Ligand code: G4P
């Protein structure tokens with residue numbers, strides 16, 4: 001997605017060979033116009049899948065998930081990382097291990113919002129090692145729902161998550177795939193036009 005690549009080039013900050021900071025439009029301040037275009041792009045890529053629900057993980061997945069839900073006309077559900085006061089039982093839960101932070105956290109979704117009639121599109125802001133996506137897919141499976149695919153805003157193609165998910169037969173659509181962050185420079189994997 002050209003608009004996204006341009007935004008990453010203009011406003012992204014390479015923090016190290018493996019971390020890209022995009023606080024000015026995705027992870028802290030949010031660019032609603034870009035986010036709307038992102039929602040339109042995901043909606044168009046997954047339009048043939050019969051999606052009934054979007055599933056993401058708080059917090060940074062919520063904006064792209066909501067915009068995609070708006071365009072597809074379906075609800076967006078976000079898995080919670082912390083136990084909520086009102087969310088105490090009837091939960092699907094999964095453990096997500098972060099290699100970056102070296103910690104494992106439980107994520108949870110109420111059984112009220114995903115069930116076996118759903119076709120779920122998993123959306124997230126970043127794909128690195130794929131552990132967050134795996135946790136969300138685990139919840140889709142617990143619900144007995146179908147997985148329509150995984151939509152990622154920025155995939156770090158030099159980390160293993162994308163290959164791991166695609167090897168499992170999951171349809172992964174990433175709007176920007178970064179092949180390298182070496183030497184402070186962002187390089188993209190060129191998209192193959194269908
Ligand atoms: P994984 O799920 O693919 O295995 O990723 P990992 O554990 O490495 O990611 C932990 C957190 O860091 C996630 O956000 C993920 O989106 C984010 N992340 C991973 N790589 C990058 C990167 O290069 N740049 C930025 N900006 N973020 C990255 P989170 O902790 O769930 O936070 P949030 O959703 O509240 O923002």
Ligand code: NA
Pocket residue numbers: 027060125126
């Ligand atoms: Na994040």
Ligand code: NA
Pocket residue numbers: 057058059060061124125126132
């Ligand atoms: Na995230």
